[in-house]
Amino acid sequence: MGIASLEFIVFIFVIMAIYYVVPAKLKNIVLLVAGYVFYGSQNWSYLLLLVAATLFTYCSGLLLEKKLDNAKKAKTIVLVTVIANLFVLGWFKYINFFTGGKIESLILPVGISFYLFMSIGYIIDVYRKTVEAEKNIIAYAIFVSFFPIILAGPIERAGNMLSQFKRTYLMEVKFDTEKIRDGFVRMLWGYFQKLVLADRIAVVVNAVYGSPEKCGGAIVILTSILYTFQIYFDFAGYSSIAIGIAKVFGIEVMENFKAPYLATSIADFWRRWHISLSSWFRDYLYIPLGGNRKGISRKYLNIMIVFLLSGLWHGAGWNFILWGGVHGLYQVVGAVVQNVRKKMCDLLHIREESFGFKGIKTIITFCLVNMAWILFRVTDMEQLLCIIKRFKEVWIWELFDGSIYNLGLDKANVHLMIWGIILVIIVDILNEKGICVSKCIANERLWIRWPIYWGTILVILLCGMWGAGFNANNFIYYQF
Amino acid sequence: MEEVLMQNKKKKLYSAIKIFCFFFLLLVFIIGAGKITKRKESMKKYADFVELADQVDVLFFGSSHVMNSINPVQLFLEYGITGYNMGKSGGKVPESYWAFMNALDYCEPKCVVVDVWALDKDFHYVDTRNEGESATIDETAISFLHDSLDYLPLSKNKIAAVNDLIEDKETRKEFLWDFVLYHDRWSSLKEEDFRPEMYKANSHYDLGSFTGYEVVPNLNIFQVDKVDDVLPEDTASVQYLHKILDECEKRGIKAVITFFPLSESYELDWMATNTAEKIAMERGVPFLNMLPHDSQTVIQYKTDMFDSIHVNANGMRKVTSSVGAYLHEVLELEDHREDPEYIAWEEKAGQWQSKEVGKLLDETNLYIKLEMILNLNANAIIFLRGKSPAFQDSLVQEFLMQLSGTTSILEAADCNGPYLLVRTINDDEVEVQEYVGEMQIESMETILGDTNYIAMQPFSAIYVDGNQEYNYLDMEKNYESSVQIMILGQEGEIMQQFYVRPEWNGSK
Structure with missing residues (x-):
C-alpha cells in the first residue's frame, strides 16, 4: 500500500472513522494497529524487524534510565543500542556498498533509515535526560511505527511525539472539524506536489537522464533545474501528506521543509531543507563531535563529517557521499570567505539586507544546490561526464523549438508542470512573508472555499500521475 | 446548561x-x-446494443474475424434478423464467454453464434500469456478488453469477468473503476468527450461490426492440406466453449459454432476446426466451417480479404449473407422487417446506407470503389478506355466479373477495349449491359434514357436523348483517364463522375 494509492486513501478514512468512533481510551491501540497494518502491507516479514527494533530500544531505554547514575554503564548501554541500530541499518542498506558488492544487500525494509534514526535519537535523549524513558510500551511502539511518518519522515523526536501518544493525551483528541479540514488541506497540498508536479517532472528528468547524449546542453541544464524542483516537491509533498494525516488524528508533527529554495546561503538552505534530518545530525552528531566549540579547523572537519554522513544516509553510493561532501565544502568555503564577503560589501556600500542583494544570494544558492543535485541524480561517473560534456554545447533556442515536448510530456502536460512550479514558488514566497495560503482559504466564505477544495481534489485526481497510466499508443485501435 | x-x-x-x-x-x-x-471506444461499439438489446435475436461472439465478417445491418436488410456483433479484437473463447454472460444481463437472445478462432489457446487470462509473447502484446490485449468491458456498469458478471480474465490484481482495478486509467486523458479530450450524443455519430461501428474496405492486390493465399487430428487436450478455450454451450442449453438459446475464412491457415487451424466439429457433433449444435480453401465457396480470397486473416466489405457481405441464410432458413429466426416495433432497426439501416453511400462517393481508390459499388449494389456506369492499363489488372478484372456476372472483361482485355458496363438495380434484381470493343450503338435503353454509345479506341462517347452537345464520358479534361465511373442515383441522376488518373498502374 503506497501513500499515493487509492487503498491508502481508503485506509486513512477507515482508520479515521474507527479512531473517532472507538472509546477514547482505545485510540492508542487504533494508532498502533494502523501503524503495523500499514507497515506490514509493505512487506509483512519486515514488520518483525520493526517490532524487534521497537522492543530492543524500549528495553534499552528502561535499562538506561535505571543506570543513569552510573555514567560508565549508561554510556555502554547507549553505545550498544546505537551501534546495534546502526548495524541493522548498515546490514540492510550498506553491506553491499561497503563490501564492494561481495555481499549482496537484502531487500531494504522501507522506512528503516527513518525509524532507526528516531530510535537512536530517543536513546540519546534519555541519556541526556531531555526525555524520560517511556514506560508505556504502546506509546513507544506508536512513536516508532506512527504510520504517516514511518516511510519517509519527518524524523521525529521523542520529546515532541511521546507525550502525544500517551493515552491521556489521545483521550482528549476530539473530532474537531476545523483541525481535520486543515489536515486534509495539508494532505491535498502534499498530493498536489507529489502526484501533479514531482511525478510529472520525473517523466522529463528520467527521459533526459536516461540518455543525456541525445539531448542538447540547454535541455540538460533545464532538466537539472527541473530535477531540483522534482526532488523538493517529492520529498516536501510526502512530508506535507504525513503532517496532514497526523493532524487529522490530532497529532502535531514537526515541519520538514520551509521554502528551501528561497535560502540565501547553503547554511540557510540546510535550516530549511529536510529540517528533521539536518537537526538530527546537528543534535546527535555535530554537537557530540564538538560542533564549533573546539576551534575553527575542528568545526570545518565536523561539518565535513556531518555532510559526508548525511550524504551516505541518503543512499549507499559514491554519488550521495560526493553530494554530501560538496554541500560540506560549500559550507566550509562559505564560512572561510564570510569575512572577505562582508568587507567587500562594506567597501562597495552594499546593504546586505537589501532586496537585490538577497535576491542575488538566493539565486547563487539555488545554482549551487542545483549543481549538487546533479551528483545526487546521476547513476554513474559516465553519466555525470556525459552531462558535463553537454553543458558545453548549449543552444538556448532548443528550449523553444518544441524539443521539450518530445521528452515524454505533451504540450498540455508541460504547461501544467510549468504553472505548477510557479504556483509552488508563489506559495513559498507567501509563506516566507508569513502569509499562510491554506489559512487564507479557510477564512474565506463557503462558496469560495469549497470550489477551491473541489478544484484542487479534481486537479489531483485528473492530472496526478497515479493509477495505471493511460498510454494512447496502447489504445490505438488495432483491428487485427 | x-x-x-x-x-x-x-x-x-x-x-x-x-x-x-x-x-x-x-x-x-x-x-x-x-x-x-472515459475513453469512448467501448460506448461507440456497444451504445446501440444497450439501446436495442431487448429486440436482439442473435448475438455474434468471437474475435476481430467476427467483427469484420458479420454485418448485422445487412442481416436485417436482407433477412429481417435482428443481431448484434459482439466480436472483439483479439477475442478468444474465454472472452466470448464473458461477453456472452454480460450481454445476458441486457437481453435474451434466441440464438448465439460463436466463432472458435484460436481454440487451441490454453489460457484464459488476457494479461499474462504464454511464454515468449512480449509485454506489448499484453498491453494491447488489455486495451482490447477495455473496448469490450468499459461500456458495462459495475455488476456481478463484470466483476467475475475481470477476475477471470485478468490475473494482475493492479490491472483489475482499472477495469472496475476505469478512472484509474482514463484520468490521464485530461490533456487529450475532444469535443465528443463532453457531448455524449457525439459518441455514436463518430462511431466507426455498425451494430458492433467493423468494415474494412481495403483490398490486398497481392494477397498471400496459403492453406495447408487438411489434417484429421484434433487438438491434443481440452484447452481453456475448449472448456469455455462448453461453458457457452451449457449456458445456451440452460436458457434454451440456439447455438451455432463458426470458423470464419482466413486466406492463410495452418495445421492448428485445422485441428481447431476438427475439434470444433467434434464438439458440435457431440453437443448437437451446427458448425459452419468456412476455413477449408477448396470447399468453401462463400468468398473469393483475391477480392474479399482485407488482409490475410480478415475479410473486407465484400467478404463481409458474402459471409453475412451466407450465415444469415442459415439463420433464416434452418434456425428460422424471425423476419422483423415489417414489424412496426422494430422501426429503430429500419432507422439504423437507413443511417448505415446513407453513410456507406457517402463513403462510396468519397472513395478514390479504384479497387475499393469497385468493391463498394458491388457491396452497395449501386447503379453505376463503368468505362475503360481503349488500351487502358486496367484491362491487364487481374483485380479489376475480378471485380468487373463479379459486377457483371460474366467474363466479358477478359474478351475486352484481349482486344484492349474499350469496355462499358452499365449496371442497374431494379427491385433488387441486377441488370447488366456490357459492351466490348469498338462499336457504335444507337438508341439503346439505359438507366440514363435513350442512349447512343460510340466506342472507338481513341475516342468514345455516351449521348443521351439525342443530345450530342453533352458527352457523358469526359473526352477532354479526363481524356487520358484509364477508367471512368459514374455513380447513379435511383432515378439515374448522376451522383458522381469519377476518373482514374492516367498514371494509374494498379497493383504494380
Missing part, C-alpha cells in the same frame, strides 16, 4: 450536514470527471 447542549447539538448537526454536502458534491464532480475522461 441545556441551552448550551442544544447549541452544541445544533452545531454538530450543521457540521454533519456540511460534511455530507461537501462529499456528496465532490462525488458528483468526480463521477462527472470520470464520464468526461
Whole structure:
C-alpha cells in the first residue's frame, strides 16, 4: 500500500472513522494497529524487524534510565543500542556498498533509515535526560511505527511525539472539524506536489537522464533545474501528506521543509531543507563531535563529517557521499570567505539586507544546490561526464523549438508542470512573508472555499500521475 | 446548561450536514470527471446494443474475424434478423464467454453464434500469456478488453469477468473503476468527450461490426492440406466453449459454432476446426466451417480479404449473407422487417446506407470503389478506355466479373477495349449491359434514357436523348483517364463522375 494509492486513501478514512468512533481510551491501540497494518502491507516479514527494533530500544531505554547514575554503564548501554541500530541499518542498506558488492544487500525494509534514526535519537535523549524513558510500551511502539511518518519522515523526536501518544493525551483528541479540514488541506497540498508536479517532472528528468547524449546542453541544464524542483516537491509533498494525516488524528508533527529554495546561503538552505534530518545530525552528531566549540579547523572537519554522513544516509553510493561532501565544502568555503564577503560589501556600500542583494544570494544558492543535485541524480561517473560534456554545447533556442515536448510530456502536460512550479514558488514566497495560503482559504466564505477544495481534489485526481497510466499508443485501435 | 447542549447539538448537526454536502458534491464532480475522461471506444461499439438489446435475436461472439465478417445491418436488410456483433479484437473463447454472460444481463437472445478462432489457446487470462509473447502484446490485449468491458456498469458478471480474465490484481482495478486509467486523458479530450450524443455519430461501428474496405492486390493465399487430428487436450478455450454451450442449453438459446475464412491457415487451424466439429457433433449444435480453401465457396480470397486473416466489405457481405441464410432458413429466426416495433432497426439501416453511400462517393481508390459499388449494389456506369492499363489488372478484372456476372472483361482485355458496363438495380434484381470493343450503338435503353454509345479506341462517347452537345464520358479534361465511373442515383441522376488518373498502374 503506497501513500499515493487509492487503498491508502481508503485506509486513512477507515482508520479515521474507527479512531473517532472507538472509546477514547482505545485510540492508542487504533494508532498502533494502523501503524503495523500499514507497515506490514509493505512487506509483512519486515514488520518483525520493526517490532524487534521497537522492543530492543524500549528495553534499552528502561535499562538506561535505571543506570543513569552510573555514567560508565549508561554510556555502554547507549553505545550498544546505537551501534546495534546502526548495524541493522548498515546490514540492510550498506553491506553491499561497503563490501564492494561481495555481499549482496537484502531487500531494504522501507522506512528503516527513518525509524532507526528516531530510535537512536530517543536513546540519546534519555541519556541526556531531555526525555524520560517511556514506560508505556504502546506509546513507544506508536512513536516508532506512527504510520504517516514511518516511510519517509519527518524524523521525529521523542520529546515532541511521546507525550502525544500517551493515552491521556489521545483521550482528549476530539473530532474537531476545523483541525481535520486543515489536515486534509495539508494532505491535498502534499498530493498536489507529489502526484501533479514531482511525478510529472520525473517523466522529463528520467527521459533526459536516461540518455543525456541525445539531448542538447540547454535541455540538460533545464532538466537539472527541473530535477531540483522534482526532488523538493517529492520529498516536501510526502512530508506535507504525513503532517496532514497526523493532524487529522490530532497529532502535531514537526515541519520538514520551509521554502528551501528561497535560502540565501547553503547554511540557510540546510535550516530549511529536510529540517528533521539536518537537526538530527546537528543534535546527535555535530554537537557530540564538538560542533564549533573546539576551534575553527575542528568545526570545518565536523561539518565535513556531518555532510559526508548525511550524504551516505541518503543512499549507499559514491554519488550521495560526493553530494554530501560538496554541500560540506560549500559550507566550509562559505564560512572561510564570510569575512572577505562582508568587507567587500562594506567597501562597495552594499546593504546586505537589501532586496537585490538577497535576491542575488538566493539565486547563487539555488545554482549551487542545483549543481549538487546533479551528483545526487546521476547513476554513474559516465553519466555525470556525459552531462558535463553537454553543458558545453548549449543552444538556448532548443528550449523553444518544441524539443521539450518530445521528452515524454505533451504540450498540455508541460504547461501544467510549468504553472505548477510557479504556483509552488508563489506559495513559498507567501509563506516566507508569513502569509499562510491554506489559512487564507479557510477564512474565506463557503462558496469560495469549497470550489477551491473541489478544484484542487479534481486537479489531483485528473492530472496526478497515479493509477495505471493511460498510454494512447496502447489504445490505438488495432483491428487485427 | 441545556441551552448550551442544544447549541452544541445544533452545531454538530450543521457540521454533519456540511460534511455530507461537501462529499456528496465532490462525488458528483468526480463521477462527472470520470464520464468526461472515459475513453469512448467501448460506448461507440456497444451504445446501440444497450439501446436495442431487448429486440436482439442473435448475438455474434468471437474475435476481430467476427467483427469484420458479420454485418448485422445487412442481416436485417436482407433477412429481417435482428443481431448484434459482439466480436472483439483479439477475442478468444474465454472472452466470448464473458461477453456472452454480460450481454445476458441486457437481453435474451434466441440464438448465439460463436466463432472458435484460436481454440487451441490454453489460457484464459488476457494479461499474462504464454511464454515468449512480449509485454506489448499484453498491453494491447488489455486495451482490447477495455473496448469490450468499459461500456458495462459495475455488476456481478463484470466483476467475475475481470477476475477471470485478468490475473494482475493492479490491472483489475482499472477495469472496475476505469478512472484509474482514463484520468490521464485530461490533456487529450475532444469535443465528443463532453457531448455524449457525439459518441455514436463518430462511431466507426455498425451494430458492433467493423468494415474494412481495403483490398490486398497481392494477397498471400496459403492453406495447408487438411489434417484429421484434433487438438491434443481440452484447452481453456475448449472448456469455455462448453461453458457457452451449457449456458445456451440452460436458457434454451440456439447455438451455432463458426470458423470464419482466413486466406492463410495452418495445421492448428485445422485441428481447431476438427475439434470444433467434434464438439458440435457431440453437443448437437451446427458448425459452419468456412476455413477449408477448396470447399468453401462463400468468398473469393483475391477480392474479399482485407488482409490475410480478415475479410473486407465484400467478404463481409458474402459471409453475412451466407450465415444469415442459415439463420433464416434452418434456425428460422424471425423476419422483423415489417414489424412496426422494430422501426429503430429500419432507422439504423437507413443511417448505415446513407453513410456507406457517402463513403462510396468519397472513395478514390479504384479497387475499393469497385468493391463498394458491388457491396452497395449501386447503379453505376463503368468505362475503360481503349488500351487502358486496367484491362491487364487481374483485380479489376475480378471485380468487373463479379459486377457483371460474366467474363466479358477478359474478351475486352484481349482486344484492349474499350469496355462499358452499365449496371442497374431494379427491385433488387441486377441488370447488366456490357459492351466490348469498338462499336457504335444507337438508341439503346439505359438507366440514363435513350442512349447512343460510340466506342472507338481513341475516342468514345455516351449521348443521351439525342443530345450530342453533352458527352457523358469526359473526352477532354479526363481524356487520358484509364477508367471512368459514374455513380447513379435511383432515378439515374448522376451522383458522381469519377476518373482514374492516367498514371494509374494498379497493383504494380
